[in-house]
Amino acid sequence: MTDASPDLAAYEAKARELLSCIEAGDEEAVGKALDELTRLRETELFREIGKLTRELHEALKSFRLDGRLSDIAVSEIPDAHERLNHVIELTENSAHRTLTALEESLETLSSIGSEGKVLAAEWKRFRSRQLSATQFRGLGQQLDQFFERLESEGDAIQAKLTDALMAQDYQDLTGQIIRRVMELVKEVEDGLVSLISISAPRQAPDKATESAKSADKKKDDEKKLEGPQVPGQESESAVSGQDEVDDLLSSLGF
Amino acid sequence: MRILIVDDFSTMRRIIRNLLRELGFQNTQEAEDGNTALPLLKKGGFDFLVTDWNMPGMDGLTLLKHVRSDDDLKHLPVLMVTAESKREQIIEAAQAGVNGYIVKPFTAATLEEKINKIFDRIESAE
Numbered sequence: 001m002t003d004a005s006p007d008l009a010a011y012e013a014k015a016r017e018l019l020s021c022i023e024a025g026d027e028e029a030v031g032k033a034l035d036e037l038t039r040l041r042e043t044e045l046f047r048e049i050g051k052l053t054r055e056l057h058e059a060l061k062s063f064r065l066d067g068r069l070s071d072i073a074v075s076e077i078p079d080a081h082e083r084l085n086h087v088i089e090l091t092e093n094s095a096h097r098t099l100t101a102l103e104e105s106l107e108t109l110s111s112i113g114s115e116g117k118v119l120a121a122e123w124k125r126f127r128s129r130q131l132s133a134t135q136f137r138g139l140g141q142q143l144d145q146f147f148e149r150l151e152s153e154g155d156a157i158q159a160k161l162t163d164a165l166m167a168q169d170y171q172d173l174t175g176q177i178i179r180r181v182m183e184l185v186k187e188v189e190d191g192l193v194s195l196i197s198i199s200a201p202r203q204a205p206d207k208a209t210e211s212a213k214s215a216d217k218k219k220d221d222e223k224k225l226e227g228p229q230v231p232g233q234e235s236e237s238a239v240s241g242q243d244e245v246d247d248l249l250s251s252l253g254f
Numbered sequence: 255m256r257i258l259i260v261d262d263f264s265t266m267r268r269i270i271r272n273l274l275r276e277l278g279f280q281n282t283q284e285a286e287d288g289n290t291a292l293p294l295l296k297k298g299g300f301d302f303l304v305t306d307w308n309m310p311g312m313d314g315l316t317l318l319k320h321v322r323s324d325d326d327l328k329h330l331p332v333l334m335v336t337a338e339s340k341r342e343q344i345i346e347a348a349q350a351g352v353n354g355y356i357v358k359p360f361t362a363a364t365l366e367e368k369i370n371k372i373f374d375r376i377e378s379a380e
């Protein structure tokens with residue numbers, strides 16, 4: 001350590017004194033010189049501890065004074081917790097929506113398929129002239145019903161598959177929420193690095209200003225865009241749905 | 255009718271592309287942010303722009319402003335589909351000249367309604 005170098009002269013003087021006492025064979029003087037050397041060492045140790053204590057104190061004080069860091073601890077970490085919970089909910093709902101749409105569509109398709117097979121067999125019998133006129137009238141009615149069914153169930157399956165398609169919007173919404181939480185984690189990391197740099201300035205002198213910059217940048221970003229609203233944490237000025245967007249726009253002459 | 259879909263999430267682009275196809279719009283192209291969208295738009299041939307707002311690179315609002323300040327593109331109808339739902343932002347987009355604004359999550363019916371409304375208004379203005 002460079003700050004300790006002026007004391008080397010003091011050590012040297014004491015060491016020479018000790019050596020000359022040893023050479024002179026003066027045991028009492030050797031003991032005294034050793035005690036003095038030890039005291040010198042202890043004084044330096046205490047000073048170093050004192051310095052560390054002061055730095056730690058400063059670090060803790062700046063930690064408390066840094067509003068951004070206390071915001072993070074008090075509100076943003078719990079917010080992040082809620083945001084991630086919301087991500088779980090969104091992914092769960094989307095998975096269920098998709099699975100329901102697929103299960104129902106598969107069931108309908110399979111029943112249409114078996115009805116089709118029965119009718120195809122009957123149709124084959126008609127083509128090979130194995131049906132009586134009465135049987136053919138019955139087949140004709142069945143085919144009419146089957147075509148009607150194809151039309152209505154076809155529409156229903158299309159609606160269900162479209163719903164399965166829409167359910168995939170969770171990836172965009174949760175992606176945006178997760179990105180925000182990642183930004184927060186990065187900010188906490190920067191804050192901790194700057195805390196370390198305050199307590200050990202020789203190791204990372206530049207990190208503190210970097211993290212201060214990133215905290216400022218974060219505040220600016222927040223003013224701009226918020227992404228998906230999370231239940232329980234909605235912005236006061238956020239609309240609650242498409243109807244409110246439409247009302248707002250029509251009030252603006254749209 | 256050629257439509258450009260701009261969103262940084264490929265899943266959302268795919269959803270919008272599929273919904274548009276169901277509505278009868280087959281001819282779509284995609285871009286992941288304003289920086290890739292703008293050169294495509296400037297090359298010409300697009301009749302409609304559907305864009306997200308918050309994207310890395312150039313965001314949707316900046317893209318909208320570029321479109322409105324370009325002589326060849328200024329009349330291009332623009333529909334914003336975004337999770338940004340604060341009133342100030344909707345007003346900002348309206349002032350920048352957006353033709354429609356949909357907040358995510360949205361439904362297929364909402365997309366159809368807004369697109370129809372935009373084209374109805376364009377037709378009645380002509």
